[in-house]
Amino acid sequence: MNQIVSIGTSHHVAPVEFREKLAFSEEQLIESLHHLRESHKVDEAVILSTCNRVEVYGVAHSQRTTESPFKVLLDFLSNYHRISVDTLKKWSYRHHNLDAIQHLFRVTSSLDSMVVGESQILGQVKDAFDFSRSAGGAGAILNRLFAKAFSVGKRIRSETTIAAGAVSISYAAVELAKKIFNTLEDKTVAIIGAGEMSELTAKHLVANGVSKVIVANRTYERAVKIAEKFKGIPIAYEENLNFLIDADIVISSTDAPHYLIERKPLAEIMRKRKHRYMFLIDIAVPRDIEPDVSKINHAFLYNIDDLEAVVASNLKERQQEAVRAEQIVSEEAKRFHDQLQILEVNPTIKALHQQFQQIAECELKACLGKTTLSDTQEDAVASMTQAIVKKLLHHPVENLRHAVNDGNADHGQYVHALQELFALDNNDDKDQA
């Protein structure tokens, strides 16, 4: 029977030192896929190579029973990257059939990712698959398998909240802004001080529609330098915080030892901006914004701990959701596995039907040639032959399907026996394509 195997390594089992040795560049991918195909030891292959994982999926069609596809892939990887088979075995996982299917589904559903529910992996697998397909690696079975894996990935995302809720500080800030403002389109963000986190948050806000960026710094030169990144407006501030009148979102991350924004002056600023909402994010330690600011009407203050609590609870929730997602993945993998097996016996069933049909037609022709029957009589004889063919085949076909559905591992033997006994010329590669 067809075998689906996968061998791979990821951040779960191997350190980066090993993963980088196993990684493929684009040229290497083309070369490897060609090599694998030319070797005629596996029939289909897809290679996935990202910074967190390298995985090779292979399919060996039923005719090949000589060499284990695992061994083929292991040998190939070991030769290609000049790593001993033992080392490879130590730092990798190997999955077979149902397990391989389930593993791929887990990967595309981002259940196997470092951050569960992250959104990039689905695109990465898609790219890898498209690449392998255009390089001639993927065939009928892997096409089906990956198409299903993508739909499972999407299903998990829509039916669970595994990908909901921001799991980084900067996204949490964007999500919060969306809960406060009707729209971000005409809003202004002010960054006070410098820092990677505040710049990242500003970047996400701009990507979500914020139209204006004010960059405030103690020195004008630094403000200009940071402002360049966002096409922002540089401002040098001393004690005067009047630029906040225009700011709807304020991100503060200075290294000032005291509060930069205090309640009273901010209340005055809020009055000047006609009490439009202001969302203040204090990611500085020690804090830049007096906590009492949150008592001002329409001013919403979140500090670094608040944001981290949001992130932590979202992460926790994703993990809870992951349990449900795993269930869906198991069900889908089982179903796909069964379908694949039914698909495997279909060509045999078809060939059997064809053979019986042919014999029936042949004999019918011979018989009708010898007799003179009316049209209605001829029709009756023809439908009788059809009925006989149908009834003869009913039990063998049904039992074969049952053997597959019940997960009876012997169905391969059944297929083999049928092919031998009825001398079927079974070419299932063609039929499945």
Add this chain to the structure above:
Amino acid sequence: MSTELLHFLFLVTVLVYLAASIFQALYLAIGERSETPTLRPRIASIAFWGTCLGFVLLTLFIALWWSREGHFPMKHWTDSTAFFAWAITLIYLIVVRVTQLRAIGSLVIPGAFITILISYSFSRNTSALPENLETYWLVPHITLIFLAYAAFFTAFGFGLLYLMAEKKIRQKTNMLFHNLFPSLGASDELGYRCTILGVILLTIGMIVGVLLTQYIKNLTWRWLDSQIFFTVVTWVIYVVQISIRQLWGWRGRKAAYSEIVGFIAVLCTYIGVNLFLDSTHTFR
């Protein structure tokens, strides 16, 4: 159509409203639970289409009752509360159509259910209007005023939504992202727009009411009719609220509170005056 059949239609309408209210309330209530992403759209669509069905039935019932009575049925409590429920649902449907924000239904549709239940609890008797009030001017007058009340009720709903959502943001609840509350800005803005809509409808409704007096014979007209007095007070409250917002930027929490205060004034006008004071406008 026989009276029994009409009563039965009304009972069905009440039950449909009950079911729709339950699903509407569920929609907002389960928003914070994580295991509901597939359930949520189903609940949302049952709530919405249930409300639509209820609205169609209620419209049908009012129309049939009207044609049976032969005049605009607006003398008794049972008539006016049913009509109020109808107006609330109409405004809700318009808001959903325009904004796609369904959360407001969780508050206003149960409100509509309660009004329609009040209507159901009164015995529905045929009641003739005083002959001198049988004029077609009465229809736009009452319709406009009730639509205005419904708009104020919706603004009240948005005020509540605002306060609930703001509380969550200030408390820094962890489940913040799951809830289906509109953003603060959206609740605030929509509450304001509903208030403006209400004021416009109320103003036109009052003008029509004044015109109405010209067509009524033998009207014992009193300018200090208590209903008129309280309606004017309500009108002033809302106009002041809008002006303050324009002048001093009273938004958000203050706007939400004033929407709530405004609606309490509406309730006083509608229920209080009818129950305790004497007026040409009484539904009894």
